[in-house]
Amino acid sequence: MAISEHIPIKADTDVLAARQKGRALGLQAGFASIDITLLATAISELARNILLYAREGEIELRLLHEGGRRGVMVVASDQGPGIADIERALQDGFSTSGGLGLGLPGVKRLMDSFEIRSLPGQGTVVTAVKWELR
Amino acid sequence: MDVPVLKQGPYLIATVQSALTDADLAQLRRTLVEQVGRYRSRGLIVDVTAVDVLDSFACRTLRDIAHMTGFRGAETVIVGIHADLAFAMVQLGLSLEGVATALDLEEGLAYLNRKQRAAKAAAPGLRPPAGKSPTRDRRGH
Ligand SMILES: Nc1ncnc2c1ncn2[C@@H]1O[C@H](COP(=O)(O)OP(=O)(O)OP(=O)(O)O)[C@@H](O)[C@H]1O
Ligand SMILES: [Mg+2]
Numbered sequence: 001m002a003i004s005e006h007i008p009i010k011a012d013t014d015v016l017a018a019r020q021k022g023r024a025l026g027l028q029a030g031f032a033s034i035d036i037t038l039l040a041t042a043i044s045e046l047a048r049n050i051l052l053y054a055r056e057g058e059i060e061l062r063l064l065h066e067g068g069r070r071g072v073m074v075v076a077s078d079q080g081p082g083i084a085d086i087e088r089a090l091q092d093g094f095s096t097s098g099g100l101g102l103g104l105p106g107v108k109r110l111m112d113s114f115e116i117r118s119l120p121g122q123g124t125v126v127t128a129v130k131w132e133l134r
Numbered sequence: 135m136d137v138p139v140l141k142q143g144p145y146l147i148a149t150v151q152s153a154l155t156d157a158d159l160a161q162l163r164r165t166l167v168e169q170v171g172r173y174r175s176r177g178l179i180v181d182v183t184a185v186d187v188l189d190s191f192a193c194r195t196l197r198d199i200a201h202m203t204g205f206r207g208a209e210t211v212i213v214g215i216h217a218d219l220a221f222a223m224v225q226l227g228l229s230l231e232g233v234a235t236a237l238d239l240e241e242g243l244a245y246l247n248r249k250q251r252a253a254k255a256a257a258p259g260l261r262p263p264a265g266k267s268p269t270r271d272r273r274g275h
Pocket of ligand 2: 045048049099102103104
């Protein structure tokens with residue numbers, strides 16, 4: 001059975017909870033400590049974006065098995081305002097909130113795969129996977 | 135989550151003991167900026183050895199702390215960024231631009247002491263010597 005967890009993101013303490021669960025799952029997936037830190041950092045950025053831009057949403061964490069390799073999938077979803085220009089949002093330094101604008105492009109670099117779907121007025125779903133090193 | 139702040143001679147040492155929420159980080163920033171003024175500190179060490187993740191917001195807050203306390207006459211050193219964290223920060227594209235860092239507490243203190251000596255040599259008497267209050271360590275380090 002696939003292990004999957006849904007963590008509601010509504011408050012800043014939920015960001016820490018999601019990070020901790022991510023760590024635990026990374027450990028289960030046999031990740032090296034460095035990869036666990038990269039995964040936890042990515043989760044932190046995505047959860048914070050949910051809070052900041054959509055106010056609430058959820059992070060789903062799923063343990064993957066594929067061809068004998070383990071990984072952790074992170075799905076961050078919300079029904080907030082969505083992103084009008086995704087390409088710009090993925091550029092280093094682009095921020096509509098006075099932030100560093102490094103969250104989304106950073107997550108892309110921290111994880112092995114990255115996909116974002118967003119529609120203005122409907123919400124945003126970011127899916128990213130990190131695989132066990134072998 | 136409260137971050138204990140220790141006064142050691144002319145310096146303050148803040149030891150972050152676990153993961154901090156955004157609200158905790160904002161609180162830490164307020165506390166440190168205030169305490170640097172209250173104790174007329176010349177230096178501030180923020181020890182992040184126990185921190186599991188330094189994401190963009192945490193990094194920005196650390197930078198703010200360093201710059202804000204800088205305006206109040208204290209030099210800030212961030213110590214204890216372990217290797218995994220350093221790697222993650224680089225991947226994220228984060229930098230601690232203009233903020234001093236040191237490997238650990240000891241190195242951080244050594245750095246501040248060097249800075250203090252250099253500042254005294256360059257401008258003796260620019261600031262009154264630390265040690266107005268009887269609790270303050272007069273020997274220096
Ligand atoms: N879940 C979301 N819903 C709506 N807009 C979003 C969402 N996530 C990101 N964005 C938009 O994309 C921009 C870039 O996001 P990114 O996380 O890269 O940077 P930031 O949040 O502005 O700053 P940082 O993450 O560095 O503190 C944001 O400023 C925001 O406009
Ligand atoms: Mg962000």
